[in-house]
Amino acid sequence: MGKHIKGVTSIKKAVYDRIAMQDDISKAEIMNEFQMTSSSLTRLLEEMTNEGWIMESGFGQSTGGRRPILYRINANFRYIFGLDISRIYSVLGLYDMRMQPLAMVRWSMDESMTPERLVQHVQQQVEQMLSEQGIAHNLVIGMGVGAVGPLSREQGKILNPLYFAAPGWKDIPLRRWLEEATGLSVTLENGANTALTGEHWMVRDEHIQHMLYVHVGTGLRSAMMSNGHVVHGAVDMEGSIGQMIIQTDGPRLHGAGNYGALEAFASVQALEQQVRARSKMGRSVWDSQVAVKPEAINFTTLVQSLETGNDHIKEIFAQSAAYMGIGLANLINILHPEKIILGGVLINSHDLFYNTAIAVAEQNIYYSNSYRPVFSKGLLEENAVATGAAVMVWHEMDL
Template structure:
C-alpha cells in the first residue's frame, strides 16, 4: 500500500523512497538510469525495484530502445496505488478534487459560496462529498494519502486555521480550525492547509526548476511564488500582501484596490455618470454587473474598455515591481478578465515589460492560466504528496 510505504522512515525505505520520487518526478526511468542519477549500487536499485513492483507501487511502462541484446525495462509509478483529495476553498466558489497519486483528476465537485455557506455548513458539505466520491470510486480511507486545502489567507499552517479573511459572503469565517473540524468528520489524519495562490504556483511549477510568480486577480489579488519546486511563503500565509503594494503614492492606493472587480465596476459607473449622466449598472448586484461588464467589453463599449485598459496599466506596473524584486523566470496570470478579454492581458504584459529592469538580460516568460478551475485543488494534492518527502 502506497500510504504505508510513504510513512516509513528507516534507512532502507529512505533509499527506496528516493527511487519512487525520482520516477514520480521524471515520469519513467530504466534501472541503469536510476543507478546513474541516484548514485546507488545496481544491486540496491534492483532489490528496491523488485519490492516496489511486488507491492504494485510502481509498474512496467514498456521496454526501452536496445543497444544490442535484450531491451531494458522502463519503470513508472502506478498512478492508482494511492489517491489524494484537494480542496480549493475560496470566497465565491469551492472545488473538491479526487486525484490519483500522479495528480490526474479522477472526479471533482464544485459549489458556489453564498450566504448559507458558514464554516460549519461548508465543512459538513465537504465531508459529505468526500465520502460520496470515495464510495463512488470504491476507494477506502487507507488508500487516501491525505487531504490538501488551498484557501484565502491569512492562515495558521501549524494549527490548521483560517484566521481573518476578507469578503466571504457568509458570516463566521474568522479563526476557524478548519483542519481539525474536517478531520473529525472524514477520519483521514493527514490534512494540510496552505494559501491557494501558493498551491497554484506549486502546481504550475511541477517538475521544473524555474522560479514562478503566480497571480490570481478578481475581487482582490493573491500571489504565490515557487522556486525549484518549493513554495516561498510568508509566515502568516497571506498571499494578498502582494496586492498591498502602494501604486498611487499621493492617495495611498494599493495595487489590489486599483485592479479589483469592485473598483472596475465603480470606475465604470463614475465614467458613465460623467459622460452620460447615468450609472452603468447597479453595483449592489456584483455578479450580474460583472457579467454585463464582460458583455460590454465584447461589444466594444469604449468607456468600459478605457477603464479596463487603465486598470490593466496599473496591474502591469505592479507586476513589473514584483519581477524587479523576485526575478522570476515565469509569470502566470489567472483571472476571468484575462481569459475573456485579450486586450486586458496584452496591456498588462506590455506595461510590465516596459518597466522591468534588466529585461533584455533576464527575460521573463508571461502566460495565462488555462486550467483555472482546478489548479488550486490539484496543487493541494501536490502539497500532500510532497509532505511525505520533506
C-alpha cells in the first residue's frame, strides 16, 4: 500500500525525499510507495526536472520493455549552511543538496569569541565561502544552527549555557543576529539534536527508527529519535544527562548540580579537575620524565600523557569511561534504541575511553532475546553537529 499524502506541495516534497534516499531511482520504484496514477507522477517528475530540483541520471535495466529513466536529486540546484556552536570549537560548513560539504571551517571558542564576535566571524566566512565557490547568495536556502543549550528554538535564543570561555553568552537572540548579519533564513536547534539528525541522515538507507546520540565533552549532551523523529521535551535541557545521579554520595562538578551526577565523573572538566586535585595533593600523576604544574593541566596535556602511555592518566580515563558506561546503560534500559552514537572530544580522544564505556554499558544492559543495540562513533564524528544542522534545514524546506 503506497503513501497517501494530501496537498500538492507535500506530495512534491515527499517524492523529492524519496528520490534523495537513494541514487538513481526509477519511476516504478517511486510508484510502489505513493498512491498516484502513472500520469500524475510523470507530470510531477517532469515539473521537478524542469524546475531543477531533480535530474535524469541515465537508464535502468530493462524488464522486457524500454529501459526506465532513472532520477536523482540535483546536488547543485541549491545550497545550505550548517553551523555548530560548541564550547571548545565551532564549525561552519557549506553543503550541496546531497549534504556533501563543499567548504568547511573550524575555529577555537577562546576567551575572545563573544557572541558578537562569533556572528561577525560567521558573516565573514559565509561571504568568503560563497565567493570562493562561485555561488550566488540567492541560491542558499538558509542556515541551520546546532548550539549548546539550553536554548529556545521558538524564540531563536541561546539562554544561559555554562562553561563558555568568552563572556556574554546569556539570553542571546542568535537567530535574529545571524539573519541580520548574513541575510539568510536561520533555524536554531540544540547541537545534540542536530548531531543525531546528521548521523541518522548518513545511515538513512538502514531505516533506523530509534536512535540515541550522546555527546561527551566539556559537558554531556544527549538526544533521542523515536519513529524516525527527534524527541523534544517540554523544555530544551539537552544537558540533563549530565545530572543523572550515579553515586548518591558523590561529588558535584564545580560545586553545582546534583551530588554524584554523571558529569562529575565523565566529562572533560571532571578529568581536568581530578588530575589537578591529585597533583596539588602531591599524589603521583606524571611519569618521572614529565611533570606538569597543576595550573597548567588541561585536556590537551591529559590526552598527550595518555598517548605516551602514562599509567596514572590511563587509570583515570578508564575509571571515567566506566562511569560513562553506567550512565549509558541507564539510558539504554529506559529508551531501548536500535543504535547508539557516541560523539564529543572525550569519546574521540582515545580508543580506551570509547571501548571501556561500551564494554561497561553492555555488561549492564538488560537484554531480551530480540534486543541487542549497536554502538558507533558515527560516520560524521566532529562534523556531526554542523552537518545535521544543514540536514535540518533540508528537511524543513519547501519545494
